[in-house]
Amino acid sequence: MRRIxxxxxxxxxxxxxxxxxxxxxxxxxxxINAGIWxxxxxxxIILAWSFSYVFRVATKKMTYTQQLKDYEEAVLQKRLDELTPEELAKIQAEIEQERIESSNS
Structure with missing residues (x-):
C-alpha cells in the first residue's frame, strides 16, 4: 500500500x-451522545481494520508475501524453460526415483 x-x-x-x-x-x-456514537x-472501524491486518499477517496473505511467491515461481519457470530436454528428462527421472524411495520407506 502506498503512502497516498x-x-x-x-x-x-x-x-x-x-x-x-x-x-x-x-x-x-x-x-454529547452524537460524539460518543x-x-x-x-x-x-479502526479495530476491524487492525484485526483484518493481523489476520492477513497470520495467514501470510499480505501483498509482499504474494509478490515474493510470484517472483519465485517466475524464476523457477524461467529456469525450467531454459533446460534442455535431456536435462529435463534427467531431473524427472531423479524425482521419480526419490518418490519411489520415499514410498518404500
Whole structure:
C-alpha cells in the first residue's frame, strides 16, 4: 500500500466519523451522545481494520508475501524453460526415483 493510499484511507475514515456525527445531530441526537456514537463508529472501524491486518499477517496473505511467491515461481519457470530436454528428462527421472524411495520407506 502506498503512502497516498494510507492518507486517503485515513481521510475517508475520519470523514465517515464526521458524517456520522452530523447525521446523528441532524436526526435529533444531542451533541454529547452524537460524539460518543461517532467515536464508537471510528474505533470500531479502526479495530476491524487492525484485526483484518493481523489476520492477513497470520495467514501470510499480505501483498509482499504474494509478490515474493510470484517472483519465485517466475524464476523457477524461467529456469525450467531454459533446460534442455535431456536435462529435463534427467531431473524427472531423479524425482521419480526419490518418490519411489520415499514410498518404500
Amino acid at each position: 493510499d494510507v492518507i486517503a484511507i485515513g481521510i475517508v475514515v475520519f470523514a465517515i466519523g464526521g458524517a456520522g456525527y452530523l447525521g446523528l445531530t441532524f436526526v435529533g441526537v444531542d451533541n 461517532s467515536q464508537l463508529l471510528l474505533v470500531g
